[in-house]
Amino acid sequence: MAAGKAFQEAFSQAAEDSGASFAGSSVTLNKHQIMINSQKVPDWFHREYEDMTSSMEDGEMKRSFENGELFFTSPPSVSRANALASYAAVAKSI
Helix, strand or coil, X not given: XXXXXXXXXHHHHHHHHHCCCCCXXXXXXXXXXXXXXXXXXXXXXXXXXXXXXXXXXXXXXXHHHXXXXXEEEECCCHHHHXXXXXXXXXXXXX
């Protein structure tokens, strides 16, 4: 139930942030935090969560998850948007 609610909120946020098209946008759920908020979890689960966040390369997402956010949304990268546009152009020509 909590994961579904987090996904719905994340999806709504991504749609709001992306405007007319959210092709290439991404939504990442913080599954560890969702579980921690929903039920009692063992100590090893907390350690696993800390290990996971410490190894994240995306600084913005890392800060978001360390602050207990349940999801992180990001707009499409320029390269991803260009790739999607190229794909759409090829698909139209077929």
